[in-house]
Amino acid sequence: xxxxxxxxxxxxxxxxxxxxxxxxxxxxxxxxxxxxxxxxxxxxxxxxxxxxxxxxxxxxxxxxxxxxxxxxxxxxxxxxxxxxxxxxxxxxxxxxxxxxxxxxxxxxxxxxxxxxxxxxxxxxxxxxxxxxxxxxxxxxxxxxxxxxxxxxxxxxxxxxxxxxxxxxxxxxxxxxxxxxxxxxxxxxxxxxxxxxxxxxxxxxxxxxxxxxxxxxxxxxxxxxxxxxxxxxxxxxxxxxxxxxxxxxxxxxxxxxxxxxxxxxxxxxxxxxxxxxxxxxxxxxxxxxxxxxxxxxxxxxxxxxxxxxxxxxxxxxxxxxxxxxxxxxxxxxxxxxxxxxxxxxxxxxxxxxxxxxxxxxxxxxxxxxxxxxxxxxxxxxxxxxxxxxxxxxxxxxxxxxxxxxxxxxxxxxxxxxxxxxxxxxxxxxxxxxxxxxxxxxxxxxxxxxxxxxxxxxxxxxxxxxxxxxxxxxxxxxxxxxxxxxxxxxxxxxxxxxxxxxxxxxxxxxxxxxxxxxxxxxxxxxxxxxxxxxxxxxxxxxxxxxxxxxxxxxxxxxxxxxxxxxxxxxxxxxxxxxxxxxxxxxxxxxxxxxxxxxxxxxxxxxxxxxxxxxxxxxxxxxxxxxxxxxxxxxxxxxxxxxxxxxxxxxxxxxxxxxx
Amino acid sequence: xxxxxxxxxxxxxxxxxxxxxxxxxxxxxxxxxxxxxxxxxxxxxxxxxxxxxxxxxxxxxxxxxxxxxxxxxxxxxxxxxxxxxxxxxxxxxxxxxxxxxxxxxxxxxxxxxxxxxxxxxxxxxxxxxxxxxxxxxxxxxxxxxxxxxxxxxxxxxxxxxxxxxxxxxxxxxxxxxxxxxxxxxxxxxxxxxxxxxxxxxxxxxxxxxxxxxxxxxxxxxxxxxxxxxxxxxxxxxxxxxxxxxxxxxx
Numbered sequence: 001x002x003x004x005x006x007x008x009x010x011x012x013x014x015x016x017x018x019x020x021x022x023x024x025x026x027x028x029x030x031x032x033x034x035x036x037x038x039x040x041x042x043x044x045x046x047x048x049x050x051x052x053x054x055x056x057x058x059x060x061x062x063x064x065x066x067x068x069x070x071x072x073x074x075x076x077x078x079x080x081x082x083x084x085x086x087x088x089x090x091x092x093x094x095x096x097x098x099x100x101x102x103x104x105x106x107x108x109x110x111x112x113x114x115x116x117x118x119x120x121x122x123x124x125x126x127x128x129x130x131x132x133x134x135x136x137x138x139x140x141x142x143x144x145x146x147x148x149x150x151x152x153x154x155x156x157x158x159x160x161x162x163x164x165x166x167x168x169x170x171x172x173x174x175x176x177x178x179x180x181x182x183x184x185x186x187x188x189x190x191x192x193x194x195x196x197x198x199x200x201x202x203x204x205x206x207x208x209x210x211x212x213x214x215x216x217x218x219x220x221x222x223x224x225x226x227x228x229x230x231x232x233x234x235x236x237x238x239x240x241x242x243x244x245x246x247x248x249x250x251x252x253x254x255x256x257x258x259x260x261x262x263x264x265x266x267x268x269x270x271x272x273x274x275x276x277x278x279x280x281x282x283x284x285x286x287x288x289x290x291x292x293x294x295x296x297x298x299x300x301x302x303x304x305x306x307x308x309x310x311x312x313x314x315x316x317x318x319x320x321x322x323x324x325x326x327x328x329x330x331x332x333x334x335x336x337x338x339x340x341x342x343x344x345x346x347x348x349x350x351x352x353x354x355x356x357x358x359x360x361x362x363x364x365x366x367x368x369x370x371x372x373x374x375x376x377x378x379x380x381x382x383x384x385x386x387x388x389x390x391x392x393x394x395x396x397x398x399x400x401x402x403x404x405x406x407x408x409x410x411x412x413x414x415x416x417x418x419x420x421x422x423x424x425x426x427x428x429x430x431x432x433x434x435x436x437x438x439x440x441x442x443x444x445x446x447x448x449x450x451x452x453x454x455x456x457x458x459x460x461x462x463x464x465x466x467x468x469x470x471x472x473x474x475x476x477x478x479x480x481x482x483x484x485x486x487x488x489x490x491x492x493x494x495x496x497x498x499x500x501x502x503x504x505x506x507x508x509x510x511x512x513x514x515x516x517x518x519x520x521x522x523x524x525x526x527x528x529x530x531x532x533x534x535x536x537x538x539x540x541x542x543x544x545x546x547x548x549x550x551x552x553x554x555x556x557x558x559x560x561x562x563x564x565x566x567x568x569x570x571x572x573x574x575x576x577x578x579x580x581x582x583x584x585x586x587x588x589x590x591x592x593x594x595x596x597x598x599x600x601x602x603x604x605x606x607x608x609x610x611x612x613x614x615x616x617x618x619x620x621x622x623x624x625x626x627x628x629x630x631x632x633x634x635x636x637x638x639x640x641x642x643x644x645x646x647x648x649x650x651x652x653x654x655x656x657x
Numbered sequence: 658x659x660x661x662x663x664x665x666x667x668x669x670x671x672x673x674x675x676x677x678x679x680x681x682x683x684x685x686x687x688x689x690x691x692x693x694x695x696x697x698x699x700x701x702x703x704x705x706x707x708x709x710x711x712x713x714x715x716x717x718x719x720x721x722x723x724x725x726x727x728x729x730x731x732x733x734x735x736x737x738x739x740x741x742x743x744x745x746x747x748x749x750x751x752x753x754x755x756x757x758x759x760x761x762x763x764x765x766x767x768x769x770x771x772x773x774x775x776x777x778x779x780x781x782x783x784x785x786x787x788x789x790x791x792x793x794x795x796x797x798x799x800x801x802x803x804x805x806x807x808x809x810x811x812x813x814x815x816x817x818x819x820x821x822x823x824x825x826x827x828x829x830x831x832x833x834x835x836x837x838x839x840x841x842x843x844x845x846x847x848x849x850x851x852x853x854x855x856x857x858x859x860x861x862x863x864x865x866x867x868x869x870x871x872x873x874x875x876x877x878x879x880x881x882x883x884x885x886x887x888x889x890x891x892x893x894x895x896x897x898x899x900x901x902x903x904x905x906x907x
Binding site: 068071072075086087088089090091093095096105107143145146147148149150151152154155156157158159160161162163179180182185186189192193194196197199200206208231260261262294295297298299300302303400401404405407470471474516518520521562564565569570572573 | 668669685687688689691692695696699702703705706707708710712713714715716717718719720721722735737738742743744746767768771773774775777778781782783785786787788789790791792793794795796797798800801802803804807808810811814815817818841842845847848
């Protein structure tokens with residue numbers, strides 16, 4: 001899929017937003033950074049163990065954050081209801097994470113520490129995340145590894161029986177723990193098993209094949225959700241004392257991404273429409289190492305773990321349009337461009353930088369494979385150095401997967417890779433306690449915006465999901481419940497009835513359009529638009545074009561989409577239609593946020609703002625803040641700014657040279 | 658490529674099902690099997706017909722959601738490959754392909770190719786875990802695991818819970834699935850305290866769910882997309898026998 005230069009229509013309406021009349025309080029504890037979490041924990045109000053079962057907590061999503069939060073809250077004695085759209089909580093998309101999980105254990109004696117992991121993450125995020133949150137994440141990373149090992153997660157071991165580690169992008173230490181190329185799977189199964197144990201114990205009730213379609217807010221507090229049973233079609237409400245959303249990111253807005261097909265933004269978007277601020281929606285990560293597109297029928301893109309860059313060397317021919325197969329191109333005529341441009345980090349440059357570098361060489365006509373949209377990831381040197389067996393042991397399943405998809409053997413010919421949408425750093429705004437702007441609505445994992453700034457480092461998503469779920473949410477939700485004075489509500493409450501009615505009406509409307517185009521046709525068109533104008537590189541005319549085009553396409557969707565079948569059965573087209581309808585609304589906010597952020601930072605690359613050698617150029621004077629957007633039914637979105645203060649790590653231009 | 662597809666259509670759990678034949682003229686050899694079905698579904702929707710319901714999610718071979726019997730073989734002809742990772746280059750122009758759901762009493766059909774596999778979750782809930790509350794874990798490096806044990810545990814833990822083993826077994830036994838989890842946890846030092854209870858409880862739950870017994874056909878191993886070994890079943894049986902000798906009950 002070629003990236004075209006945007007051709008804006010002759011006249012475009014100016015993008016609009018208003019400033020919100022809100023002061024966002026992140027509630028960051030005072031005191032030195034290494035004492036903040038301890039202080040927060042001490043100041044929290046506690047619910048007595050005997051009283052916990054009186055509280056019902058609704059956890060939506062069963063990935064790393066959701067499953068670990070639900071399991072831990074259950075262990076503590078709360079009454080938990082957990083929901084997922086898949087047929088089993090074990091299938092949440094955390095399962096597909098390959099490479100590893102970071103932790104500041106310093107088992108390698110290579111100079112790692114909590115402080116260094118904190119520093120690397122702030123720097124990797126291009127100074128657009130909160131210092132206090134990131135420090136806590138680094139602190140908790142060590143507990144996560146302990147917990148997972150105790151659960152029986154089969155991490156890679158050395159011959160002495162100790163844990164093995166490897167390196168990931170954006171770090172010069174070896175702090176990534178891994179289980180072959182299936183770390184996400186093994187960590188998720190650990191959390192899933194802990195969850196199953198609580199289901200058996202009766203503390204957690206599990207609702208698989210159930211999708212959250214709206215949030216119930218009563219007297220300003222989140223009190224429940226409206227769900228649709230995906231098998232019977234039944235729409236019903238679940239009430240509780242707090243709602244925890246761990247529903248993942250919105251990468252599927254681009255249609256083609258490394259996300260699972262079902263990943264969607266409906267839960268967080270519906271919560272946004274009920275009053276939860278959405279932070280930094282334009283921070284979307286493009287992962288540098290994915291298998292390139294093969295045709296227009298393509299339904300998703302497949303990631304090749306970043307860990308491959310430990311041993312693989314990225315290159316393209318020096319000569320544009322070089323027609324020779326890779327093995328016939330001599331060493332002198334190859335450009336190992338990451339090693340050339342970033343000698344210190346080399347092939348382990350962070351994701352945003354590696355992706356843009358790949359785009360640059362392809363834009364120069366030096367890309368390889370069909371359409372020139374690919375670069376080589378070559379293992380021949382590593383195979384020579386370590387032997388095929390060692391490489392097979394480290395990456396065997398990834399090599400097999402590559403061969404199954406492409407029909408090429410990466411032990412013999414270099415892999416071809418190209419960047420693809422992978423992760424979204426943006427998400428619902430949360431304070432230090434992971435509570436959104438709606439009291440009682442908590443958000444964990446990829447669904448919140450909290451820790452990765454404008455670019456997430458590899459092996460940090462698993463760390464954040466589990467830190468939120470095992471160690472933060474179980475305490476902060478309790479702190480809220482201990483203080484909240486919540487009146488009793490039941491299913492006949494007028495607000496509950498009203499929200500249910502809205503959900504029913506929306507389903508009915510989708511089914512009645514009976515137009516000519518399928519949901520997928522609209523989703524592809526939206527995805528293409530987002531990729532071309534809101535993808536790896538963005539500029540003002542392109543964003544204005546997208547902002548004009550998205551509402552047009554959305555209007556067409558509501559006039560002309562065809563959703564077959566009924567609402568009272570398993571109806572996968574209806575599921576998709578609801579999700580795509582929400583993507584259309586979120587897409588507009590994403591583009592607006594990208595337009596408003598008139599600087600480059602991390603993954604948000606505005607072509608107008610780059611250094612001479614094409615690196616992202618931040619504007620800290622104007623944009624060192626979190627952009628938190630509020631839904632405004634009557635007019636343009638309202639923007640609130642949470643200033644970012646860097647007390648420990650001075651703002652500096654990132655350098656990986 | 659042109660294909661003839663014979664696909665199991667069943668409107669609901671209690672409705673009778675039947676094979677419906679579709680001609681598919683729009684197949685590219687680089688498509689995945691599910692993308693081939695996506696294209697067919699798009700055509701069906703445009704024609705005003707009900708698209709074929711099938712489970713799928715990650716499409717990377719790891720979530721375990723996709724579940725089709727293709728020409729009589731769960732996940733189709735390519736060894737160690739889930740349906741979503743199977744590509745059409747393994748078929749020939751003019752091929753007739755039969756597509757069915759998993760068939761087992763414990764996996765009732767919900768619609769078309771979608772079945773209910775919640776019995777697997779209940780087997781795990783019966784004992785497929787190590788009891789450690791959050792926060793109670795010792796320092797990770799204090800637990801030494803010999804590399805060979807860790808590797809063996811990993812090989813078993815690679816199970817994706819798709820159910821191909823059940824679909825392949827003439828008895829519709831869930832022995833390989835259950836054994837994979839028993840072997841994973843029972844191979845590790847962390848799993849020792851609950852070793853015998855675990856195996857007894859999980860096997861009891863498996864029987865309660867209506868899965869058949871294992872009679873050593875080995876079809877499960879051949880169909881497993883993650884190549885879980887029959888050795889795990891031997892390990893389960895050893896532990897089950899030892900548990901009986903020790904008088905451990907469910």
